[in-house]
Amino acid sequence: MIELIDIHKSFGSQKVLDGLNLTIEDGRTTVIIGKSGGGKSVLLKHMIGLLRPDSGRVIVDGVDITRLGDKELNEVRKKFGMLFQEAALFDSMNVEENVAFPLREHTKKKDSEIREIVRERLSAVGLPGVEKKMPSELSGGMRKRVGLARALAMQPRIILFDEPTTGLDPVMTEAINELIIRTQKNFDVTCVVISHDVGSIFKIGHTIAMLYEGKIVEYGAPEEIRKSENPVMHQFLAGSLEGPISIM
Amino acid sequence: MNRISIALDNFGRAVLSNVEEMGKILLLFVSTLVWMVRPPLKVRLIFKQMEFVGVKSIYVVVLTGTFTGMVLALQSYYGFRMFSAESLVGSTVALSMTRELGPVLTALMVTARAGSAMAAELGTMRVTEQIDALYVMAANPVKHLIVPRIVASVFMLPILTIVSDFMGIMGGYFVGVTILNINEGSFVRNITRYVDLDDLYNGLIKAAVFGLILSLVGCYKGFNTSGGAEGVGRATTEAVVLSSITILISDYFLTAIMF
Numbered sequence: 001m002i003e004l005i006d007i008h009k010s011f012g013s014q015k016v017l018d019g020l021n022l023t024i025e026d027g028r029t030t031v032i033i034g035k036s037g038g039g040k041s042v043l044l045k046h047m048i049g050l051l052r053p054d055s056g057r058v059i060v061d062g063v064d065i066t067r068l069g070d071k072e073l074n075e076v077r078k079k080f081g082m083l084f085q086e087a088a089l090f091d092s093m094n095v096e097e098n099v100a101f102p103l104r105e106h107t108k109k110k111d112s113e114i115r116e117i118v119r120e121r122l123s124a125v126g127l128p129g130v131e132k133k134m135p136s137e138l139s140g141g142m143r144k145r146v147g148l149a150r151a152l153a154m155q156p157r158i159i160l161f162d163e164p165t166t167g168l169d170p171v172m173t174e175a176i177n178e179l180i181i182r183t184q185k186n187f188d189v190t191c192v193v194i195s196h197d198v199g200s201i202f203k204i205g206h207t208i209a210m211l212y213e214g215k216i217v218e219y220g221a222p223e224e225i226r227k228s229e230n231p232v233m234h235q236f237l238a239g240s241l242e243g244p245i246s247i248m
Numbered sequence: 249m250n251r252i253s254i255a256l257d258n259f260g261r262a263v264l265s266n267v268e269e270m271g272k273i274l275l276l277f278v279s280t281l282v283w284m285v286r287p288p289l290k291v292r293l294i295f296k297q298m299e300f301v302g303v304k305s306i307y308v309v310v311l312t313g314t315f316t317g318m319v320l321a322l323q324s325y326y327g328f329r330m331f332s333a334e335s336l337v338g339s340t341v342a343l344s345m346t347r348e349l350g351p352v353l354t355a356l357m358v359t360a361r362a363g364s365a366m367a368a369e370l371g372t373m374r375v376t377e378q379i380d381a382l383y384v385m386a387a388n389p390v391k392h393l394i395v396p397r398i399v400a401s402v403f404m405l406p407i408l409t410i411v412s413d414f415m416g417i418m419g420g421y422f423v424g425v426t427i428l429n430i431n432e433g434s435f436v437r438n439i440t441r442y443v444d445l446d447d448l449y450n451g452l453i454k455a456a457v458f459g460l461i462l463s464l465v466g467c468y469k470g471f472n473t474s475g476g477a478e479g480v481g482r483a484t485t486e487a488v489v490l491s492s493i494t495i496l497i498s499d500y501f502l503t504a505i506m507f
């Protein structure tokens with residue numbers, strides 16, 4: 001379980017998170033929605049200790065990670081896999097070395113074994129046979145899927161997805177959604193997904209949370225969210241220009 | 249009055265921010281030392297950096313070393329000719345190269361080639377979140393990115409300096425003996441008489457220190473990049489300028505201590 005308690009975070013004079021409270025439940029998929037530039041990625045980075053809050057606590061399985069030193073924090077991070085918004089593949093390594101990286105770093109598996117895992121993860125994301133390509137030779141959508149394969153390599157217990165389907169075609173979007181659902185069910189993992197895609201949200205989310213002006217303003221099961229009277233949620237789901245969400 | 253106090257204020261701020269930066273670079277150095285002794289050492293990454301810093305710099309080092317030796321021979325020949333001491337050209341070239349110009353020129357060339365690349369590469373990794381990705385996978389970026397670059401630079405700079413010294417002396421020999429017809433025997437004899445192995449060794453110690461400076465500054469600037477592509481450009485420029493200045497200043501103090 002991940003609990004974010006009264007998180008405040010500013011960059012310079014810009015307040016991004018403003019007293020945010022959120023609980024991520026185990027073994028379920030929580031989808032976080034909100035406008036671009038609203039702080040969703042910042043929120044996700046707090047969950048894994050990449051950013052520290054100005055004040056507030058981030059509790060992962062009972063441990064407040066804002067107070068941990070490097071070593072303890074690394075132990076907590078081993079529970080996680082993360083897909084970055086722009087994939088963040090190592091561009092000095094080919095696809096195979098990228099996906100194999102956490103395995104080489106944290107396991108004593110043999111090379112042949114690692115190659116087999118990499119092959120299997122890559123075909124799971126619909127990219128068989130790209131092992132020897134460099135990240136610069138891939139399209140944005142392909143990079144994202146390689147990033148997904150790397151996030152899944154260690155079979156983590158908690159997976160953070162930063163916009164896994166943004167920029168993919170509808171068929172690929174569907175395939176990635178299926179992959180997230182399947183991974184979540186089969187391994188009973190905890191997923192946190194940031195998404196803009198209204199279709200995907202309801203398909204994969206057990207719980208949906210809406211981030212608005214630095215706080216979670218709506219939180220609930222998809223059925224409840226659909227019936228929500230909150231004007232922010234209304235506007236977001238309808239994709240309307242009219243409402244409290246400003247375009248700037 | 250007011251203007252003076254504003255100027256003093258700005259000066260004070262500039263000094264403070266420089267001191268603060270020095271402190272941060274020293275902290276990075278300390279954490280590099282810590283991660284260097286913590287196994288496992290990333291040997292493959294170190295070799296890769298050695299190739300990048302060392303092998304790929306040989307061409308520029310050969311070129312700059314040779315021509316520096318040649319111009320030294322030419323200049324000192326014009327000077328020494330005035331009191332018929334042409335036979336000292338060889339030892340002058342050899343002493344200047346081993347003590348000063350070999351290490352300093354090599355370090356400046358490698359700064360331009362490899363130090364800048366370190367800042368650009370790490371800077372790009374920072375702004376594209378590859379460094380965050382390392383943290384997320386519980387892999388320490390200092391160990392993976394910075395230790396190999398610093399170890400490789402400290403190790404390769406002395407080797408490149410030997411190449412530069414040698415080529416400089418060969419260049420000096422070519423200009424002195426072949427073009428200016430200085431007696432070959434006295435040219436060589438004076439080199440062996442006036443140049444000690446200590447001159448060479450001290451030059452190589454300098455080179456190792458310069459290797460540390462250029463890699464540490466390059467990594468520091470890259471590692472702390474922010475602000476997209478523009479930020480990467482800024483980090484690269486700052487790395488080259490700061491490294492070059494630091495190399496030249498520390499050269500004076502190293503010389504004062506050693507010779």
Ligand SMILES: Nc1ncnc2c1ncn2[C@@H]1O[C@H](COP(=O)(O)OP(=O)(O)O)[C@@H](O)[C@H]1O
Nearest residue numbers: 011014016034035036037038039040041042043
């Ligand atoms: N490391 C940082 N330094 C300064 N500002 C940042 C940093 N990370 C994010 N921001 C700012 O915080 C705001 C929220 O960003 P982000 O979380 O990426 O939004 P999104 O909801 O689209 O993922 C943006 O205005 C961004 O400029």
Ligand SMILES: [Mg+2]
Nearest residue numbers: 040041085162
């Ligand atoms: Mg984002």
